[in-house]
Amino acid sequence: MDYFDYSKRADPIRDDLVAAHRRTWEHIGVAGTWLNGVERVAIADETRRARGCALCAERKAALSPFAVAGEHDHAGVLAGPLVDVVHRVTTDAGRLTESWYKSVLSSGISAESYVEAVGVAVLVISVDAFHDAMGIPFEPLPEPKPGEPTRQRPAGARVEEGVAWVPVLGPSTCGPEDADLFAGLPPGPAPNVIRALSLVPSEVRAWHDLAAAQYLSARQMQDPVSPRAIDRAQIELLAGRVSALNECFY
Secondary structure: OOOOOOOOOOOOOOHHHHHHHHHHHHHHHOOOOOOOHHHHHHHHHHHHHHHHOHHHHHHHHOOOHHHOOOOOOOOOOOOHHHHHHHHHHHHHHHHOOHHHHHHHHHOOOOHHHHHHHHHHHHHHHHHHHHHHHHOOOOOOOOOOOOOOOOOOOOOOOEOOOOOOOOOEOOOOOOOHHHHHHHOOOOOOOOOHHHHOOOOOHHHHHHHHHHHHHHOOOHHHHOOOOOOOOOOHHHHHHHHHHHHHHOOOOO
């Protein structure tokens, strides 16, 4: 199937953006580091289902999401705890807590699988947000490909107090095979928004690839001159407004 065919639209969409969307869908459909292709596509599906989930809506409206019990509207492919992770991250990420994260680990989900699931959800949310903004129907999800996860954990990943609940890498703790995660950044501590997925480096790379097309690359973020049709101040105004509406922690 030829995904993301925007050729018939009256308003042109950049070729690099189309290519990035196609690479993102290919990435979601194949076996990852800790999850296989079926699980990854199921996570993508639950990311979309969360938008219309009755339990998620009730929790979102509650004073505390932890005060509302129930079962998510789900497809039945993933185990309940992983469904809950995807739905909560998609609909109410701003109110997640460390104690909730520890309960995820106690349910049998590893930190590595948790990070990979979040990475897949972030990619789907980002592509679907573009379609929402452009008034384009959502793209059908990719078909899962056969294969087994690589299960390669970065040796330098560790939990850093005050930085993240999950183990993370940094410029000084990553091996040479993962140094590209922080390429293009100025000297000093790497942004936590990049480090957040670094326990599963392939998800950082996929996010970098998509973000460079839909927003800016790491190098372009350091340059006040805009590479887009709008200037840098307009880009940051839009980015700040979207972050506020999405209740972004940063």
